[in-house]
Amino acid sequence: MAVPSADFGYRSNPRLEDRLTGSSYDGLLLFGRILMALIFVQSGFGKFLDIGGFTASLASKGVPLAGIFGVIGPCVEFFGGLAVLFGLQTRYAAVLIAVFTVVATAISHRYWEFSDAARRAQEVNFMKNVCIIGGFLLLAAVGGGRFSIDTLGRQKASAPWSRTSG
Numbered sequence: 007m008a009v010p011s012a013d014f015g016y017r018s019n020p021r022l023e024d025r026l027t028g029s030s031y032d033g034l035l036l037f038g039r040i041l042m043a044l045i046f047v048q049s050g051f052g053k054f055l056d057i058g059g060f061t062a063s064l065a066s067k068g069v070p071l072a073g074i075f076g077v078i079g080p081c082v083e084f085f086g087g088l089a090v091l092f093g094l095q096t097r098y099a100a101v102l103i104a105v106f107t108v109v110a111t112a113i114s115h116r117y118w119e120f121s122d123a124a125r126r127a128q129e130v131n132f133m134k135n136v137c138i139i140g141g142f143l144l145l146a147a148v149g150g151g152r153f154s155i156d157t158l159g160r161q162k163a164s165a166p167w168s169r170t171s172g
Contacts, residue, residue: 031151032151032152032153033153035145035148035150035151035152035153035154036093036151036153036154038141038145039090039091039093039096039145039150039151039154040091042090042138042141042142042145043087043088043090043091044087044091045087045138046083046084046086046087046090046103047083047084047087047088047091048087049083050079050080050081050082050083050084050085050086050087051080051084053079053080053083053084054080054084057076057077057080058076060076060079060080061073061075061076061077064076064079064113067113067114069113079106079110082102082103082106083103083106086099086102086103086106087103090103090142090145090150092154092155093150093151093153093154093155093156093157094150094154094155094156095156096145096146096149096150096154096156097145097146097149097150100142100143100145100146101142101143101146103142104139104142104143104146107135107138107139107142108139110135111132111135111136111139114131115128115129115131115132115135116128117129117131117132
């Protein structure tokens with residue numbers, strides 16, 4: 007018995023039952039990018055407004071070079087989030103944010119160091135971040151979709167009027 011595949015990258019001949027998915031694919035990618043980027047843009051902007059406080063929180067958790075990472079963290083969150091939002095170098099931005107989230111999770115959601123309700127709260131946040139990492143890895147695999155700066159740049163570069171003769 008053949009197992010149907012979910013081949014999102016090569017939809018050259020979609021089946022009848024997949025037509026809705028095929029036509030809404032890029033819209034769903036756009037909506038997903040917006041939802042995934044919002045938390046990082048907002049959080050990064052908040053950290054920019056209080057870099058000293060963020061740096062102090064890193065130092066209190068024993069992060070080495072907290073002064074350097076206290077600046078890098080908000081930059082990755084804010085600008086990486088904007089890149090995902092607009093679909094600019096989407097795959098690279100998604101990998102960058104996934105790596106950032108791994109590091110942030112290891113620093114801030116060490117649930118095994120807590121007990122009772124605090125442990126459960128940290129475990130929930132840890133697992134939430136694991137899910138976020140998975141989402142960004144999927145985004146890295148499929149790219150930003152048709153409604154992204156990545157795709158607009160490729161379309162302009164391949165337009166006949168954009169080529170110079172000579």
